[in-house]
Amino acid sequence: MRAYLTRRLLLTIPTLLLVTMIVFMLVRFIPGSVLDMMVAEMSATSGEEFKDVEGLKRALGMDQPLHIQYGRWIGVWPQADGKISGMLQGNLGRSLWTNEPIADILRQRIPVSLELSILSLLFQWTLALPIGVFAATKQDSAIDYSGRLFAITMLSLPGFWLATMVVVYPSIWWGVMPNIVYVPLVQDPIGNLQQFILPAFITGVAGSAGMMRLTRTMMLEVLRQDYIRTAWAKGLSERTVLIRHAVKNAFIPVITVIGAQLAGLIGGQVIMEQIFALPGMGRVFIDALNQRNYPVISAINTVIASFILLSNVIVDISYAWLDPRIRYR
């Protein structure tokens, strides 16, 4: 077990390195385009043609070959001023347009995305897990069918459309409009929750569908095992059989999905933040994409990917801990 843990933790290092490489290379397919955009912008604002393209290139560090740019970015190669300062040193770089440190931008935005994610996960679990378990124990009953129908419908409705409909129709019928000016949690907790509850509920409901189906399948699989029959035959109460014997085993694979969602949600709220005008990471990300703000794009991708990597490790470890049947080499 300890050997497994060590190996699992050590394996994350090359993976993280590869992630940063992929993230870094992705945005540099067309290195010229951001320069062109900046030159056009500067020419437009100053009124005369901007000529010092080479100087701009040097200022952005784009005059160096790719591997040096990468080395500087992750912090193993000295920057232009001779200091080593990159990701490893906690420097995520600066925004190309505003020159603001990216770490500062993210520090303001991550809490918003995190709050939205946590709320929607809460909705998701309180919906998916009980209904999934119940549908499996009463297989082929009316509850089972309506649960499955609900799940498959939710899987088919695109979240952004559902969200728009939920905003549009109440306001046409009853004149109710959600507040679209962001209220921080510390200033006005109730106003803040009112603002988050709708997007969180929609993502939660949409996400619960897949989990509900998985829970149901896993419960069904466990319920036909011999040890469940034994438990019934021993005369245990329904409650004990279901909770102690069935649910405990059925939830092992569900936990993997929970882990994946935990991390995925932090980056996956892009569309909801856009619709409900919440100033989270997704908004910054879309803005950065539209402005080709490469350092910001890379930084956000790296942060999200690291979250995911971390939660994968946690899931693997909890898996090993929860299911002693799995053998580790």
Place this chain on the structure above:
Amino acid sequence: MAEITVNEAPNVIVRQKPRNFFVDLLVRLVKTKPLGFLGFIIVMLLFLTGIFANQLAPHGWNEIMLQYRLSPPTPELPLGADNVGRDLLSRIIYGARISMTVALGAQAINLVIKLALAVPSGYFGGKYDLILQRFIDAWICIPGLALILTVMAVLGPGMWQVIVVLGVSGGIGATRVIRAAVIRIKEEMYFEAARAIGVPTGRIMMRHVMPNIMSIIIINLAAGMGGVITAEASLSFLGLGIPPPYPSWGGMLSGAGRQFMMVAPWMMLWPGLALSSVVFGFNMLADALRDLLDPRLRGGLGRYGGMSQAQLEKLAAKKSH
């Protein structure tokens, strides 16, 4: 006492005439999976609408009729018109063509990548497998939408870009499943037997590996279609997919659709309904295919090993009569 030798044993085995795999699948789908068949019909409708869009659409996809500007649904324009007076029905019909093209194109690329990467990886293992798996580990750490959005921002909006990006990223993401299936086959007795009698690798691939991963591939393809269509819609919604004025369903839901959503809610309603029903169709079809094709999920389920509670109660009721 008549003696029967082995050779004279009466031949009582009735051979069922083997049906074509796909015909058989369709027959079973119709007979046992009504919801799956409904999904199949929706999918077929999408394809037919997409192929015959030119004949079906009453107006052009970008035909501007200013007199109908923001017209609600009327007998002439059954689904209403948008903010520049384009017939929404025609735009939805042409949107079906976009969705169909993106789904088929992306899944074709997905399939090629998946097979080219995963089958050798699972079959030969070794260093190639190790390196590829580390790369895929890293790849799936970057959330799908962020990855797709990043590449789309670099490539610029457009139909081919969407197809390639969705196909490649989906294909790389799905190699895991295929690889696992190939590895499982390698542990089977028939595989070992084929190796032992010296069947060449290529023949093993065609006779044993490919047919056995076929069902997984079909399920994956069907299940992925809905995801690809949603992804295209999300990209277009965020302005990084298929650019206006092309009638992508996702694109119709953003931009002008959002601007006029309070005055003309039908502009938002129909594309979303079309999108949802198509994704619903693919999901139902994929679900039914999974039940029909995946042998691990076949057979009785339920508390008493074989029958569900409802079935047992029915049986008990019958017996008591």
